[in-house]
Amino acid sequence: MNNENALFNMRHTASHVMSYAIKMLRPDVKMGVGPATEMGFYQDYDFGQTPLSVDDFKAIEKKMRWIVNKDFALQKREISVAEAKELFAGDPFKMALIEGIEKKGEACTLYDFVDGEGNARYTDLCAGPHVASTGQIGTFKLMKVAGAYWRGDENEPMLTRVYGGTFADADGLAAHLHMLEEAAKRDHRKLGKELDLYTTSDLIGSGLPLFTPRGTVVRDAIQDEIMKLQYAHGYRRVAIPHICKKDLYETSGHWQKYKDDLFHVHGKGDTEFVMKPMNCPHHTQIYASQMRSYRDLPIRYCEVTACYRDEQPGELLGLSRVRALTQDDGHVFCRMGQIKDEAAKIIDIARAFHTKTGMWAEGNFEVYLSVRDPEKPEKYLGDSANWDIAEQLLEEVAAEAGLKVKREEGEAAFYGPKLDFQFADAIGRKWQLTTIQLDFVMPDRFDLTYINEAGEKERPVMIHRAIAGSLERFMAVLIEHYAGAFPAWMAPVQAVLLPVGQQHDAFTDDLQKQLMTAGVRAEIDVPTETLGKRIRASQKAKVPFSIIIGDTETGGGPLTVRRYGAQKDEQMTVEELISALA
Ligand SMILES: [Zn+2]
Ligand SMILES: [Zn+2]
Incomplete structure (x- = not known):
């Protein structure tokens, strides 16, 4: 045993x-x-x-x-x-x-x-x-x-x-x-309040968090990083409305199963609308808006957008479980033969992104390949030969990316196999973040086609993928992983400037302008309190860099910098400080 x-x-x-x-x-x-x-x-x-x-x-x-x-x-x-x-x-x-x-x-x-x-x-x-x-x-x-x-x-x-x-x-x-x-x-609910990252309001409702300017910086930093990587891998951004007719989900097949978990919207006429709980069906309609040729594929859409789910009030929890969740969503429409390349690109994006967020480290994550239950082939829709190929391709692509994969029989969705990435945080708790999910069924339901080399119609495969999952949940994970002390690139305030006395104010103002011009989020804490108290406050706010400005600094010397959590000061030029914050 x-x-x-x-x-x-x-x-x-x-x-x-x-x-x-x-x-x-x-x-x-x-x-x-x-x-x-x-x-x-x-x-x-x-x-x-x-x-x-x-x-x-x-x-x-x-x-x-x-x-x-x-x-x-x-x-x-x-x-x-x-x-x-x-x-x-x-x-x-x-x-x-x-x-x-x-x-x-x-x-x-x-x-x-x-x-x-x-x-x-x-x-x-x-x-x-x-x-x-x-x-x-x-x-x-x-x-x-x-x-x-x-x-x-x-x-x-x-x-x-x-x-x-x-x-x-x-x-x-x-x-x-x-x-x-x-x-x-x-706990991100405690730190979210202490660090002024998000708030809630009884007038708005539970499970509907509001992000403050500070929290929005963190959100934007995550989102910008993902978008940058996606653009570099050939993804193009789309934008969709947040409500749609229920017909969309009747066609996708989600209506029967999920209608009680959706927010229903009543307009002037008889048409029944719902708040979107997912983006895939919308994206299929952008694909279907034109005749596609095999030369157009793969087509990659992405966006960061909110979805709405009527969760049980008792299940709501801070940013981890919300009613309005923002997904870093994307869909690839491709041919069977392109699955491997596309999955490899998604793994590249995930590796680059989660290396930057600090989650991707040797031994710190596990990859699961969910495949069919060989005993129950009737549970799965789509061509069985395609399933064989797809499961094989996902296994190969993960191996070629140097990933060890745990094969999970019977864990695949009825519509296709998937690769899931589960990351451990600083205290060993595991979070499923990145997912790559193949889908043989939705293209069928929406009758998506492209014209192949022989001039005939063929079905594309659809890949659903997310890198961070929901931004709210990922923020909760990062807040707890870093205990609120974010790496400089995503910190709400990157540097706080601490003039020792009023005689240093003019120099401090100039330095702030210089840093802000270079894209650094710098704030000034004016000398109404002692320097010691202000340093403690900047440490409590978990600001990555505290910069002390006294006579030496105004006299042309290097800057005196205290990093978050460090006991000793460092000397840096403005240029060195800016490059440390990138
Ligand atoms: Zn027992
Ligand atoms: Zn999807």
Whole structure:
């Protein structure tokens, strides 16, 4: 068994140990589901009239340690549905789970916690797998409680979800707790406010962030960098309206599935409009506006534009999950034989961009190739021979770009295979940012064609791609990755000028003009406070360069520069400062 599976089993078993402990303390508790998670486990409970809180954790953990120390063996047994119903008669959630098993025509599996004398001390309904005995669950800690609807459905009862962390040893737990502490310090909602990057308004609504001038600098820096790279790779910018008739999505096939997640717009007439949740169907109509020849391909469109999704209010979170998200979107229309070159170009753009943002570093990202499930070919639309070629091409292009790829069978969308890039931030959390998604279906739905060498109509392939994903989410990632101390090229203010006294004001004004002319975002902090206080303020605002201007500097000497986080000053000419900020 590999380590990942061993940890998974520990985590999952720990949730049973918690349930056993809770059952001892609260015999009337009813139980929902309890899976393992990436860091531990959770379990849903109904505590009736006496809610559980973090104040109860100490007592529960004490009981859990007792269960671990007893080293009960976990023994599996199968029983009939009827027996299971009798055993769990008092628990409506367990009964619902058993009915689910009954519908599938499966047997019920139980796990008994068996003591040294062979007596079952606790029994839970579960298919496993678990560790062999409770002594093997490693180091655990209960983390938090939250509300969660039964089956995730808001029409169902609200249960109490108790989260725990489980790790192979105490070091693993300590590292995780440290990560959580760091994550709280870096929380983009907190830093976004402190650094004045974005705001929200009750009058506008939740999940609809407003970017301040400072935040807009960061956004623009990201956007400009992506656009620059895209232009260099033959992309051309397009612009589309943000609403459209619902007919567009009926044709694309999205309407049936997604109509409840869209914002509907009512105009004067009978036509039903929606806010666009994606840009692909719009882009197909630009492609379709002219007769295309094979000589015109590939055609590459890109734009940075907002999409709108009616997310559940409870799911909204700062910039990470919003109702209006700005995508760095692009679509390539090409022939089968051009897929490889186009994917290579997108990888080049992603490499250059994420190297500049600091996310692309050896060992810091993973690439996933999502392909078909070989067992279920009927799940996928489009010509199977084309799928074979496309999966092969994506694998080759990634290998030629020097990327190690994890092949994920069954993870492809029904319309085509894809390459996803997942990056780790400074505290090890993973974020999927870049994606390259082939599509054999949408060109069909919109009857897109080009004329081939023989004068016949052929279908192009469509490639959906994003480099940063949504700008809002990517900003959240970068704010937390850098803990608000952005690299100079994207910092809202790149240099703050600190004249020591009023006699240095004129020189400081001139220097600011000179820097601003060179494109540097420079601000002056006038001497109403002591120099020490102003230096501390510029460090708190995480400005990359603080420039101290006293008699030496006004007398023609080099500039005295303090970089963010540095203890010592450096001497630089104006030209050196400007090139350091590029
Ligand atoms: Zn289990
Ligand atoms: Zn698309």
